Amino acid sequence: MERQLIKGNEAIVKGAILAGCRAYYGYPITPASEIAQAAALYMPLVGGTFLQAESEIAAINMVYGASGTGQRVMTASSSPGISLKQEGISYIAGAELPCVIVDVMRGGPGLGNIAPEQSDYHQMVKGGGHGNYKNIVLAPNSAQEMCDLTMLAFELSDKYRNPAVVLADGFIGQMMEPVVFPKPVTEFPEKKWAIRGTVGDKRNLISSIELDPDDLERHNRKLQQKYAIISQTEVRFQEYELEDAEYILVAFGIVSRLVQSAVDTLREDGVKVGMLRPITLMPFPTLPIEKYAANERVKFFSVFELNNGQMVEDVRLAVNGKKPVKFYGRMGGNVPTIQELVDQVKKQMREL
Amino acid sequence: MSTKILSKSEGFYDVYDRRPGTDKDTTHYCPGCGHGILHKLIAEALTDFGVKDNAIIISPVGCSVFAYYYFSAGNLQAAHGRAPAVATGVKRSLPESIVISYQGDGDLAAIGGNEILHAANRGEAISVFFVNNAIYGMTGGQMAPTTLIGQKTTTTPYGRTVANEGYPIKMSEIIASLTAPVYVERVMMADTKSISNTRRAVRKAIKNQVEKKGFSFVEVLSTCPTGWKMTAPQAEEWIKTTLAQHFPLGVLKDISGDVEPLNLDHHLLPTDRIGKAINLPEADADQPKFVIPDTVNEEIKISGFGGQGVLSLGVWLSEFGMREGLNVSWIPSYGPEMRGGTAHCHVKLANRPIGSPLVVHPTILVATNRPSLEKFEKEVIPGGKIFWDNSLMDITPSRTDIIRYPVPATEIANQLGNTKTANVVMLGVITGVSEFLDENIVRRTLPQIFKKKHLLDINMQAFNKGLEVAASLKRIA
Ligand SMILES: Cc1ncc(C[n+]2csc(CCOP(=O)(O)OP(=O)(O)O)c2C)c(N)n1
Numbered sequence A: 001m002e003r004q005l006i007k008g009n010e011a012i013v014k015g016a017i018l019a020g021c022r023a024y025y026g027y028p029i030t031p032a033s034e035i036a037q038a039a040a041l042y043m044p045l046v047g048g049t050f051l052q053a054e055s056e057i058a059a060i061n062m063v064y065g066a067s068g069t070g071q072r073v074m075t076a077s078s079s080p081g082i083s084l085k086q087e088g089i090s091y092i093a094g095a096e097l098p099c100v101i102v103d104v105m106r107g108g109p110g111l112g113n114i115a116p117e118q119s120d121y122h123q124m125v126k127g128g129g130h131g132n133y134k135n136i137v138l139a140p141n142s143a144q145e146m147c148d149l150t151m152l153a154f155e156l157s158d159k160y161r162n163p164a165v166v167l168a169d170g171f172i173g174q175m176m177e178p179v180v181f182p183k184p185v186t187e188f189p190e191k192k193w194a195i196r197g198t199v200g201d202k203r204n205l206i207s208s209i210e211l212d213p214d215d216l217e218r219h220n221r222k223l224q225q226k227y228a229i230i231s232q233t234e235v236r237f238q239e240y241e242l243e244d245a246e247y248i249l250v251a252f253g254i255v256s257r258l259v260q261s262a263v264d265t266l267r268e269d270g271v272k273v274g275m276l277r278p279i280t281l282m283p284f285p286t287l288p289i290e291k292y293a294a295n296e297r298v299k300f301f302s303v304f305e306l307n308n309g310q311m312v313e314d315v316r317l318a319v320n321g322k323k324p325v326k327f328y329g330r331m332g333g334n335v336p337t338i339q340e341l342v343d344q345v346k347k348q349m350r351e352l
Numbered sequence B: 001m002s003t004k005i006l007s008k009s010e011g012f013y014d015v016y017d018r019r020p021g022t023d024k025d026t027t028h029y030c031p032g033c034g035h036g037i038l039h040k041l042i043a044e045a046l047t048d049f050g051v052k053d054n055a056i057i058i059s060p061v062g063c064s065v066f067a068y069y070y071f072s073a074g075n076l077q078a079a080h081g082r083a084p085a086v087a088t089g090v091k092r093s094l095p096e097s098i099v100i101s102y103q104g105d106g107d108l109a110a111i112g113g114n115e116i117l118h119a120a121n122r123g124e125a126i127s128v129f130f131v132n133n134a135i136y137g138m139t140g141g142q143m144a145p146t147t148l149i150g151q152k153t154t155t156t157p158y159g160r161t162v163a164n165e166g167y168p169i170k171m172s173e174i175i176a177s178l179t180a181p182v183y184v185e186r187v188m189m190a191d192t193k194s195i196s197n198t199r200r201a202v203r204k205a206i207k208n209q210v211e212k213k214g215f216s217f218v219e220v221l222s223t224c225p226t227g228w229k230m231t232a233p234q235a236e237e238w239i240k241t242t243l244a245q246h247f248p249l250g251v252l253k254d255i256s257g258d259v260e261p262l263n264l265d266h267h268l269l270p271t272d273r274i275g276k277a278i279n280l281p282e283a284d285a286d287q288p289k290f291v292i293p294d295t296v297n298e299e300i301k302i303s304g305f306g307g308q309g310v311l312s313l314g315v316w317l318s319e320f321g322m323r324e325g326l327n328v329s330w331i332p333s334y335g336p337e338m339r340g341g342t343a344h345c346h347v348k349l350a351n352r353p354i355g356s357p358l359v360v361h362p363t364i365l366v367a368t369n370r371p372s373l374e375k376f377e378k379e380v381i382p383g384g385k386i387f388w389d390n391s392l393m394d395i396t397p398s399r400t401d402i403i404r405y406p407v408p409a410t411e412i413a414n415q416l417g418n419t420k421t422a423n424v425v426m427l428g429v430i431t432g433v434s435e436f437l438d439e440n441i442v443r444r445t446l447p448q449i450f451k452k453k454h455l456l457d458i459n460m461q462a463f464n465k466g467l468e469v470a471a472s473l474k475r476i477a
């Protein structure tokens, strides 16, 4: 297979087009702008739509409209823009529309800065907008996965009629790596619910309003059931050097690449350490973590993030008090060095 | 109000079976409300123009949120104020459908001000019906942006004042001031005659879309007896005597006769042509085997002023490495490091998978300005290589445990007649002295990087010069 050296942000757009996405609506923001630029370049060439919207709010509502017609559609932004999209995402989740939302996270709160953070974990994985809904959230850690997980996001979002998020950070977006692009998807699920302006679908309705409390509760229960099925069937994670690991490091996205190097370094020093990397953040790999937590060999879990400790909450829930759960985070766009991670693990080992 | 002139058309359900509860024959609107009448006018026009089955209604948040009870058409219910954005997404996906954005004054003129302005400005080929009843009906009679000065509402209990709330906003005038909209008219629904006039305007707005003319906007002054705390006849009278005085009726813009039909078609590219369109790589069938060692593990930092091509040099090295079959990563200086006009990038080339893409202890440092050398010299591993452009700085590395490569890259580039080729000179030197780079891969790839012949020629010269420098440096070493 032919490899192409490409930026993560651009790999997302090519992956999306290969997945059959033919509409992109977005508003520029660093460090996600290359996604809009690549979409502007390629969408017209494949007969798709690219539109720079007047705001992130407008963009996500254009996505709502396009998705309602059954089209595979996406938007992308970075943290402040994602905050603006939350209203629309809640409506999309409520109306059970599929779509793909890419968040190339940057430093916050407020305007923050354009450097990489992972501080949108809460707002993307836990909901973010109002209501009892969840997004499907995939966390790539390479340019290859920027393509692959974007394609998977389209598949899952159609399958479950649910918004799917590709949660990346400024680093993976800006990084260039070789990518092998797969063949274009040619088979798509039938969308009987879509509105296409024909006699056959004119009774279809895309809406999130349910005035009657019983109806709305029923709708919410149905959504929760859907999330439960997703949690049972769609969990994806990577295990690295875990066969004999006594110390389990947990990290997602770019941090997992750093932690992988730290594991290599620590292993050279004879420390039995490994990494568990959630690839899906919703559904969270709760069961595998539970399994390791129950294993006598394992002494602690240590979570590394570029935030104030957000995913660590889900690790704690999964570990459920069986083992200590440590946390080390950097914020503001600072990225730890490998040595820093190694030192942290050694310090945590001493504290045990 | 005279509703006799209205009959149910095929675009309107006979029985409102989507309406919850037992009453399936009357609308959920208050007696004397304008919404129901406008609904019927729209449905009638859709039916008469033969597009009722292609119609898609975007309903707003407001009293007309339940428009889908009544219209026999596809319906998308939008968030408050966002109907024009939703309509945009629908129309762009389905250019053959007839897309109606139906909005109240809170929805369109307050919270959705941005969406309507930009949908209009883009000239989206949709029809917008704007119900101006000078109040928020659904939420209990609060002030709207169109509420009149002095008008009492539940949030202007003493009457709207200019000092506190400003003047009522005239949306039709604003929309008509834009270039793209083809048709903007304000009408009212206060008696048989004015409803007939509204019918005409509604038909025109829909006909425009059928004929692919572009963006049409009809503002309808409409009754809200409940919000206004009036009887239905009083409300009709108030529209005529008061509301229509502040919001002058009439056509504000109509260029629908002068414009050509829009070409809205998409031509989806066949699947087998997508790869080429999005520039996917094609297999290089006779790619030669390159001679590189089995244990490559290079960590390279390249740093200089923006414009010196340090980022490109890094990308090229990654590209060559990839073509040699190595794992590679490239990442630019980014975030807090991006200050003061200097740029640098991290490049890794290795046989084994690459963990962190960040280079902390370079095996190779390329410094093309003085601050870069000063800043990064100390990071280089013992035994590492430092390449620096000695035509641009008067300092040399102070360390003695590294291999030194002074390269007058800019001077050579200037002699060749193009300063920009300095990074290719540097590339030549790196290629000449490094084992991980096969000279042939560079020669083979440069034509793909420099597609214009004169650029390729001069850069090939620069590359050859670099190789010469490398050879002489090797001799000295
Ligand atoms: C984001 C948001 N803010 C506020 C509301 C509450 N709300 C519902 S309808 C409405 C105003 C409706 O007034 P208008 O658009 O004039 O329509 P009408 O009911 O008069 O037809 C408001 C403020 C909401 N649903 N969503």
Ligand code: SF4
Pocket: B028, B029, B030, B032, B033, B034, B035, B063, B133, B137, B138, B223, B224, B225, B226, B227
């Ligand atoms: S509150 Fe006003 S706008 Fe709403 S249904 Fe009643 S009369 Fe109509």
